[in-house]
Amino acid sequence: MLHRFDLHLHTLYSADACASPEDMVAAAKLRGLSGIAITDHNTCEGVFHLMRSGLIREDGEAVDGFLIVPGVEVSTSDGHLICLGTTLPDMKGLPAVMVVEAIKERGGIAIAPHPYDSFRAGIREGVLDKLELSALETFNSAVSMRIFNDRASAYATRRGLAATASSDAHHASAVGVCSTAYELPHLSLTALLTAIPKGGERTERYLPFSEAMKKNLGNWFRIFNRSPSPLQSQ
Numbered sequence: 671m672l673h674r675f676d677l678h679l680h681t682l683y684s685a686d687a688c689a690s691p692e693d694m695v696a697a698a699k700l701r702g703l704s705g706i707a708i709t710d711h712n713t714c715e716g717v718f719h720l721m722r723s724g725l726i727r728e729d730g731e732a733v734d735g736f737l738i739v740p741g742v743e744v745s746t747s748d749g750h751l752i753c754l755g756t757t758l759p760d761m762k763g764l765p766a767v768m769v770v771e772a773i774k775e776r777g778g779i780a781i782a783p784h785p786y787d788s789f790r791a792g793i794r795e796g797v798l799d800k801l802e803l804s805a806l807e808t809f810n811s812a813v814s815m816r817i818f819n820d821r822a823s824a825y826a827t828r829r830g831l832a833a834t835a836s837s838d839a840h841h842a843s844a845v846g847v848c849s850t851a852y853e854l855p856h857l858s859l860t861a862l863l864t865a866i867p868k869g870g871e872r873t874e875r876y877l878p879f880s881e882a883m884k885k886n887l888g889n890w891f892r893i894f895n896r897s898p899s900p901l902q903s904q
Contacts, residue, residue: 672871673704674851675862677739678752678783678807678836679844681708683716687840691716694842695725695738701846704857705737707754714742714757730859737857743783744769749793752781752807755863766793770801779804779863781834786821789814795825804867809835809874811847816876835872844881849873 680687681694689697691708698706708716717740720726726738741754748766756778761769770780780803785792787810793801808823826833837847850872852865 672851673854674849675705676837676846676849677707678709679839681716684710689842691720697842697845707739707741709741709743712762732857748797749791752783753778781805783807784810786818787814805832805834808833810838811877812838832867832869835874848875
């Protein structure tokens with residue numbers, strides 16, 4: 671069965687995002703997705719929050735027909751790198767090669783998001799060549815310039831890497847703007863992590879102007895952001 675996922679999004683546990691994990695899940699369900707990946711910047715607190723809430727199972731099975739993939743977007747010394755399928759300790763500032771090794775040791779997979787985006791800490795080609803990636807994010811709906819997605823797609827083709835398309839949503843209203851679908855024998859974390867390196871069916875759309883403005887204002891002025899309440903942080 672074909673299952674569609676948004677594999678790159680942020681909750682209020684990222685300093686530049688504002689929606690609760692539950693809001694992101696609800697938005698994804700409304701848009702007909704089968705699941706999402708929680709990839710907050712340099713923290714897995716959003717993942718742990720959903721584990722405590724019972725929305726992520728330790729065995730990797732879906733909850734009520736919806737799969738939430740644990741993950742994190744690490745700000746390595748070489749640029750941003752997404753870990754999917756597991757959690758990581760704080761590895762901010764470490765070399766990307768070391769982060770990929772840690773991801774593999776924990777049973778996850780590594781995806782390089784928005785490479786070539788010189789305004790958003792994309793990992794450069796010289797480093798990408800050395801990384802054991804499972805896929806490359808070739809379409810990011812919030813990319814600074816569309817040519818960066820074109821370059822990412824060309825690199826993935828040259829190297830034979832699977833491609834993903836993701837929203838990089840920082841607000842619930844942007845969840846599922848673009849996505850990647852996979853044929854899975856059943857909806858589970860193990861099945862999805864096996865499918866991603868083989869490639870999926872991408873739906874590629876850029877953020878509407880209003881969503882792009884919300885994201886940019888949230889990044890630079892923080893006026894859309896709010897911090898987790900003490901209850902959510904427990």
